[in-house]
Every structure is written in structure tokens, then in C-alpha cells.
Amino acid sequence: MSSVIGALSNPKRTYDKVVNDLTVLKSIWLKPLAPADADHASRLDHFYRDQAHAYDGFRSNFLWGRRPMLAACAARLEGKSNLVWVDMGGGTGENVALMAEFIDLSAFSAIYVVDLTPSLVEVARKKVKAKGWTNVFVEEGDATSWHLPLHYSDGTETKADLVTFSYSLSMMPPFHAAVDNAVENILDEKRGLLGVTDFFVSGRFDLPQRQHSYLRRVLWQAVFDQDGIALGPERRAYLDHKLNRVMEHNSDGTIPYVPGFMRAPYYVWLGCHPRSSQLMRRARSGIDLSGVEEKFHRPALFPPTFLYSISWEDPRADDPAFMVGEGDVVLTLTGGGCNAMDMTLSGAARVVCVDMNPAQGYLLELKLAALRNLSFDDAWKLLGEGKHENIEKLYLCKLAPFMSQGAKRFWGSRLHMLDGKNKSIGTGLYLMGSMGWLVYFSLLLQWWIWPARYFVRKLVSAPTLEDQRKLYNQLTPNPNSILGIFHQLMWWVLRYVLLNHYMLWLLNGVPKAQSDLIKKHDGRSIIEYAQTTFNGAALNTHIRTQNYFYLLCMIGKFTKECCPRFLKPAEFEKLKADENRMLDSIEVVTGKFKDALLAGVYTRVILMDHMDWMDASYHHDLASTLRDHVSPGGRVIWRSSSIEPPYSKVMEQYGFEVRRVSYHDKPDACIDAVNMYASFWVGVRK
Ligand SMILES: C[S@@+](CC[C@H](N)C(=O)[O-])C[C@H]1O[C@@H](n2cnc3c(N)ncnc32)[C@H](O)[C@@H]1O
Incomplete structure (x- = not known):
């Protein structure tokens, strides 16, 4: 509706835009192909010559991966200066303008926009002049052979902190040579980051996070092929082979003048040289963004969201029985995730949070990304009050770059719930989920x-x-x-x-x-x-x-006087100290509790109340697994809605000294601030 009003209020601009878009569409869909014997540069110029002046307008609603890719790169360059950035196949230089949204361009001593198409290079040069960018250099050159022109005082070649390929790798037939040139000749080995975004289709058998159906693979490859754009999986396979993947995100976006259900798939991929350990560290965020990401399906009968937005166990009541301390390795159900922070604050070396419901993990990812990357004031607004008036920007620049693809899909469609500008009482983090x-x-x-x-x-x-x-x-x-x-x-x-x-x-x-x-x-x-x-x-x-x-x-929110420990200023700073060292110890796992238990040996295990949900055979099975995977002297705690749950006896049979710490012994009994369970138990592994 607003776009219709906008169009009617400025008919001249609307007319110009439609004419420009039609010019682009004509070049894309109708223009005859360049002669078969033309070289790559001539073919590119043939394709772009008539649409160069209208390129930016059309692409702003088409190349959806550019902003998230640049934001994810900027998030990893934050605080650095004197940077060198090379945008390979940089076209009209629009990425430089977009990058300015995420990082002050003065952080770069030099930005090179390298492109092989003269008509686009001309547009880029005009843009640089018009914007007054003195540190941006537009170079007509081939990505497979272009070298940085600068030299350090000792004569060695300058290296780039950032190399990007934005929708250009798919248009470079010798893409191996372009990646090789970037990695071997341009990118700094120790601190260099390479960012790529492009359209794609998956392979027949691909990584789960990339996999497309037959129809999507065939359709999109056929559509793009006619413009000489190759979407197959080999580009990413080669990137994965040459660099260390730091993060990736696979999504899809609309195309101007095409019905909304026809969304073209794109990816954002970030990688660095194996020696860039600093970057890898910042990228971890408690989840492995460089690995294979399964597509998780929520268990049957679960709503398509999280059940709990906070941990419903009072950690202050846990302390005397659970006694988490230096070096403990803890396994806990994720739930709302708040208590993971408490345990790492108490000195736990590793806290593995596992939940069958992927959405509980996505919630913890949001909390972890906020604690890692936001200032106290911003984190307080989001996690304390449940809303932030600038959530779109914060999400794009500080949160999403450090989240898994599943979490981004989940939160990307729910940002309106976290928007501080929305004053409705039905919005806010703690108004979400069941x-x-x-x-x-x-x-x-x-x-x-x-x-x-x-x-x-x-x-x-x-x-x-x-x-x-x-x-x-x-x-x-x-x-x-x-x-x-x-x-x-x-x-x-x-x-x-x-x-x-x-x-x-x-x-x-x-x-x-x-x-x-x-x-x-x-x-x-x-x-x-x-x-x-x-x-x-x-x-x-x-x-x-x-x-x-x-x-x-x-x-519907916390107050500064009354909130979980991780939202107290001193504890917040402690968690972030030493480059988020404490937060690094928290791992988010989606899956079955028993599988996570089998995967390690723990000194502390929190069962919460989940044994209440299960039958006797599960109790025996879990108790025997606990016996084998909790080290001697280790502690297991659980809560139950029963005053005397039958499985407490089962725990005794499997080598635990079991004690009921507290229970509802009178009508107004209080075993902790939640008081939602009838009894609280600890088992010490003999
Ligand atoms: C779809 S455009 C993307 C432009 C820009 N990066 C953006 O995101 O808007 C692809 C660009 O790759 C450039 N290109 C293709 N092959 C190239 C090569 N071998 N060397 C340099 N640029 C190349 C094209 O000229 C074109 O500008």
C-alpha cells in the first residue's frame, strides 16, 4: 500500500524507474547473446553496456545477499583501522556505498573496486567522484590476474584485509583462477577475510543447509544460464577447499516484477586463511558456523516456536546442591538458556546445552550473540526489556553475523516482535513463544x-x-x-x-x-x-x-533491580572479558539429551524435569548412561512435579547417592523462587 502511495506521490520518479527497470529487463531477457567467439570482457560489456546507467536501481531489489555479506564482514573488522579492501567484480562500486552503513569508510586506507566491464567501471568512477571518496580506487582489471598496486616500505606487496566477490564469482568462467588469485596473491594470510555472496543452486547431493529440490536446481540454473551465469555448487566447493569457512547463510529473495513465490536462492559465505585464528574465534558464538548444519525438524506436538523464554529453574537454589565450580563440564537441557550463563560465571569450563526443540537453541543463540556483540545498554534493552528501537540494524550488523542459518531463519521473520518502536503490549521477547x-x-x-x-x-x-x-x-x-x-x-x-x-x-x-x-x-x-x-x-x-x-x-520484562545474573552490569562485563572467553564455553546443541550425554563425560548434569515426561524404560536407560558418563563425585540434579518421583529410586540403583534437597512439605512451601516443582533432588555419583 505504502509503495503505491509513494509511486503516486512522485509520478516522474516512478516513470523513470519503470523505464530504467525495463531497460535492464530487456538486457537480461531479450538482448541477443554476444558472438560465440567474443572474449569474456567483450561478452560482459555486451551484456552491461545498455543497462549500466540503470544497474543500481534494479539491483537494489534483487541482490539481497550484499547487505548481509557486507554486514557480516564489517562485524569482523570492527575496531580495526588502516584496512585494505578489494571488491572483485565490483561493478558500479555500489558495495562501497552499502558498506558505509556498517563501518566508517575512513577505517580503510584503500578500497579497490576491480571490474572488467568498461561501462560499469565508468559508472563506478563517477560515483566515487560524486561521493568525494578519496580512499576508493576504481580499476579496470581481470579478477584472475589483478594485483594490489601498493608496496610496503620494505618493497613487499601490501595484502588485503578483506576481499569480496559480490554476485561476481558466478560470472567468472575461470572462477578457480579468481579465487586462487585472491587467496594466494591478495589476501593477507594472518588476518584476511574473504566474503562472497551470489545466486546458487545446490548439487544433487549437497550439505543439508544448501540442499535444493530437483525443480529449484533445474529451474534457476536454466534461467541464469542464458546470461552466462553459472550457479552450480562447484564455486562453494572450491571456496571450502581453499579457505576455512567462518560462516555461511543460504536463503532466497524476490526478483523485481516476478511473482513473490518465485524466489531466487542466494548464499553468503565468509572464509579466512587457516592462520586467521582471531577471526575464527570471533565467529564461533557458541555454535559452529563453519560446519555442516542439519535441517532440524521440531519434534511432533511441539509448537513452531520455543516453549520457555527464560530458564524456569532458580539457579540460586541449585548452587548449594549442584556446586558448580572451576573446571566443571556441565550438560544441561537448554530451556530458556539463562542458567548456562550462571554456570559459566561460576567457573564451569564447558556448558553443553541440548534441546530437542531447535527453537530453544535459536533463543540461546540470540542471547549469546547479544551478550557477545552488544553494549550493556543495547543488550539490556533487548534481553532485559525484550525490545530495542533499532533492532533491524542491530540484528543485521551485530547479531545475525554470529548466528546459525536456522537461528537466522527463525529470528529474521520475527524481528517485529522485538521492535521497540512497536508499543503494542503483545510484543517483546518475553511475549514470544508458548x-x-x-x-x-x-x-x-x-x-x-x-x-x-x-x-x-x-x-x-x-x-x-x-x-x-x-x-x-x-x-x-x-x-x-x-x-x-x-x-x-x-x-x-x-x-x-x-x-x-x-x-x-x-x-x-x-x-x-x-x-x-x-x-x-x-x-x-x-x-x-x-x-x-x-x-x-x-x-x-x-x-x-x-x-x-x-x-x-x-x-512482561525484567527490571535492573530484579533480573537474571547475566543482566547485572558487573556480571555482563565479566562474561565479555578476555574476548568473550566465558561465553565461548557455552555450546548450543539441538538433539536428544541422551545423545549429548553419550558424546562426553561430565562432572555436572542438569536433568531439569524432563524425566517426568518419560516412561520407566527411559528412566533405566538414562540412569545407566548417566552412571557411565558422569565422573565419580560428579553431581546430577533434577526437579519433579511429584514429591516422590519413581525414578529417584532408579537413580540409586545405578550408582548415585540420592538426596531430596527440598520439597512441598506444606500448603505454602517454597523450595525456590519459581516453586513450580514439588521436589528438588541431587544425585552424587559414587
Ligand atoms: C552481477 S555483477 C555484480 C557487481 C557488484 N559486485 C554488485 O554486487 O553489484 C558481476 C560483475 O562481475 C564482473 N566480472 C565478471 N568477470 C570478471 C572478471 N574476470 N574480472 C573482473 N570482473 C569481472 C562483471 O563485470 C560485473 O560487474
């Missing part, structure tokens, strides 16, 4: 029912625990009064609307097996269970200062 619906419901209730809003505001700002208790106790009025009837009504709504099987699973992540443990095994009703949970937490933990779990549910 748990987000619960928070949304709580906020809506406060919005609609003024007394509820008034009460919640009083509760979350109660000066002391004593004041909070007094307020909370007012919630249990005389059952025969009007307030009492309203109170009964609210519990009734809670019981039938929120605490039925379906809602327990969809909003709270409590499957049927777990609610059966409460009802059938312990003989407690769900409502009785919920009352102990809320009463215990509300009467024993000060929400304003101590209980960030319920604070979040009531106000």
Missing part, C-alpha cells in the same frame, strides 16, 4: 480489569516482603463476600481455562505424563498444586527484588 502467551494473557487481564492492574502494580512494587505478604493475603478474602466470590471465580477460570491438559502443555510446557504424576501418583489436584506454587512463592520471596520469574510474568 510462555509468551501466558505473559500476554496476564498483561491483557491487567489491561482489561483495572483492579487487577492496580493490584499487580502494588504487588511488584511492595517495599518489603512483609508488605507483599499483606497484599497477597488480601487475595484470599472472606468466601461469602463479593470479593470472595470474585476470588473463587478467578481460581475457577484458572483451573478450567489455563490448567487443563491442553493449556498446561501449550502455555506452560507441562505434558500429560507430568500432570498425571501430580494427580495420579501424588494424589494432588492441579489446583492444589498451583496454589502451593503461587502461595509459596508470593509469601516467601520478594518479587520486586528477588523473584524475576514472576516479575516477568506480571510486567
